[in-house]
Amino acid sequence: MVLTGCGQRGGDGGGTEPGGGGEKKIAKIGVVAPLSGGLSALGLGIRNSVDLAIQEANKNNEIPGWTLELDAKDDEAKNDVGQTAATSLASDPEIIGVVGTLNSDVAQAVAPILSAQKIAMVSPANTNPSLTRGEDFADNPSRLYPSYFRTCATDDIQGPFAAKYLYDTAKFTKVATVNDKRTYGAGLVKTFTEAFTELGGQVVAAETVNPDEKDFSAVISKIKASNPEALYYGGQYPEAGPLSQQMKAAGLNIPLMGGDGIFDPAFIEQAGAKSDGDLATSVGAPPEDLPSAKTFIDAYGAAGFKEPYAAYGPYSYDAARAIIEGLKVSLKDATDAESARQATIDAIGKVSFDGASGKISFDEYGDATTKVLTVYEVQQQKWVGVKTGS
Numbered sequence: 001m002v003l004t005g006c007g008q009r010g011g012d013g014g015g016t017e018p019g020g021g022g023e024k025k026i027a028k029i030g031v032v033a034p035l036s037g038g039l040s041a042l043g044l045g046i047r048n049s050v051d052l053a054i055q056e057a058n059k060n061n062e063i064p065g066w067t068l069e070l071d072a073k074d075d076e077a078k079n080d081v082g083q084t085a086a087t088s089l090a091s092d093p094e095i096i097g098v099v100g101t102l103n104s105d106v107a108q109a110v111a112p113i114l115s116a117q118k119i120a121m122v123s124p125a126n127t128n129p130s131l132t133r134g135e136d137f138a139d140n141p142s143r144l145y146p147s148y149f150r151t152c153a154t155d156d157i158q159g160p161f162a163a164k165y166l167y168d169t170a171k172f173t174k175v176a177t178v179n180d181k182r183t184y185g186a187g188l189v190k191t192f193t194e195a196f197t198e199l200g201g202q203v204v205a206a207e208t209v210n211p212d213e214k215d216f217s218a219v220i221s222k223i224k225a226s227n228p229e230a231l232y233y234g235g236q237y238p239e240a241g242p243l244s245q246q247m248k249a250a251g252l253n254i255p256l257m258g259g260d261g262i263f264d265p266a267f268i269e270q271a272g273a274k275s276d277g278d279l280a281t282s283v284g285a286p287p288e289d290l291p292s293a294k295t296f297i298d299a300y301g302a303a304g305f306k307e308p309y310a311a312y313g314p315y316s317y318d319a320a321r322a323i324i325e326g327l328k329v330s331l332k333d334a335t336d337a338e339s340a341r342q343a344t345i346d347a348i349g350k351v352s353f354d355g356a357s358g359k360i361s362f363d364e365y366g367d368a369t370t371k372v373l374t375v376y377e378v379q380q381q382k383w384v385g386v387k388t389g390s
Contacts (some may be wrong), residue, residue: 004377008257024067027337028083029054030089031321032082032100032110035074038238041266042102045310047072050099052296052303053320054124062324063331071095075106077236082106086113095119096330097323097348099316104128105183107148115145118341120348122322123150124315127158127260127283128187132365141365147345149322149366151315151357152283153373155184159191161373163282165387166230166257167199169375176205178235178243180217185234188259192232204228209239214237214353216243217250224252237260241270255279263311268381278378284357286385287314296356318355322362324352 031050033043054068071089075082082101089095090113098122101107109125114121123131132148133141137156166172177193179185186208193203204226207219220243223231231247231357233240233256240262247256256271257279268275288294296317300309309316326347327340334340334361352361361369 011378021327022062022067025336026069026094027063027066027096027327027331028069028071028092029320030098030100030271031070031072032075032089032106032154033072033102034077037076039077039102040235041264041307042125042310042312043074044307045313046099046102048303048305049300049309049313049316050320052300052305053317053324054306055303056299063327066195066327066360068324068327069094075101077103077106079106081104083109083113083316086110090117090119091116093336096327096337096341096344097122099319099323101123101126101195102312103182104131104187105133108183108249111145113316115147118147120326120341120345120346121145121148122319122348123148123152124149124312124319124373125152125260127155128183129154129156130187132367138206142366144247145190149319149362151318151322151360151368152260152312153371154189154367155188155259157280158237158283158369158373159188160195161389162232162257162279162349163192163195163199163201163257163373165279165281166232167196167201169387170230172206173200174202174228174230175230175232176207176223176226177203178207178209178234179233180211180224180235180239181208182211182235184259184261185236187234189232191234191235192234193372202380205233209235209243211235213239213241214242216246216305220252223247224250228254230254233258233325237264237267241267241275244271244275244278257281260311263376263383265383268378268383271378273381275378276380280376280383281373282311282376283373284370285374285388287356288358289385289388290358292354292358293356300370313357318357318360321353321355322348322351322360325353
């Protein structure tokens with residue numbers, strides 16, 4: 001699926017310089033995200049937010065002599081589909097950067113392909129630490145892909161942040177964990193478990209489910225017998241919502257807490273009326289509380305996109321802006337996009353600006369230097385921020 005400009009906002013009025021300065025050269029920013037399927041609410045917010053950044057850059061003629069175009073591809077939240085999407089983008093000499101992916105395991109398939117072609121990849125949502133710092137990220141970090149960056153905090157921060165909230169703030173000492181066996185979910189539960197037990201808490205049950213599972217009765221029965229005070233789930237909202245609904249229906253009336261993968265209104269819709277009290281962590285502070293996000297929120301609303309910007313809109317906009325800021329340097333004297341790819345990577349590594357999600361800059365591994373997180377609680381069927389920290 002290829003969407004150029006998404007057909008939802010006007011372009012910059014043509015490919016010539018103002019005043020008839022000649023044809024502009026083309027540079028494309030790709031998107032790889034789930035644009036269909038169960039996680040499309042998040043993926044479409046990513047795509048639209050990148051589109052907004054591109055259209056603004058064109059309108060303001062931020063890169064003289066160049067027109068930016070969007071090439072958005074659907075990965076369906078599947079590794080093999082993401083790999084195909086990345087291969088297609090990498091074969092286009094006009095592609096100079098990519099925003100995505102949503103899923104960390106899809107990123108593991110996409111990043112090597114883009115890296116081989118020296119195409120910058122900036123993720124607004126990948127939280128697995130190994131993507132930037134390798135498998136031994138805690139003791140011996142080593143950057144895997146020099147072209148890979150992200151604007152979000154990682155699971156080795158998010159898991160402990162959730163553990164500290166449950167132990168110190170909610171005063172829970174016994175929890176159960178469930179994960180969906182995927183890179184994101186399993187990694188999140190691992191870091192949560194390590195932090196929770198270090199604080200003095202006890203994980204009384206540790207279960208797994210399959211992605212796309214619908215009936216959680218067996219897992220719920222096992223967990224219920226261990227009498228936990230909360231359940232920590234590693235995975236996405238298509239499974240977390242039904243799990244929450246089914247556990248309450250079975251009499252397991254405890255809060256379900258997850259990471260940013262469940263932080264979406266779709267979780268509440270699927271979890272139902274008894275989801276009040278459920279919890280999630282998500283990257284950054286609530287956008288409505290950030291003065292830096294107001295311009296983005298207003299512009300997104302004015303653009304007339306059909307879908308909300310969702311959990312990763314500000315981070316996607318900032319990912320695109322990081323690429324655009326890099327392009328201001330790399331394309332200044334470039335004859336074509338392909339020849340400027342390495343210079344773009346180098347320039348992105350040095351960017352520093354105030355974005356929709358806060359201060360945007362990257363460390364030596366490509367990780368965001370700003371590591372702010374928020375705990376959200378479902379209150380009256382809406383996500384409400386209850387604790388923000390770093």
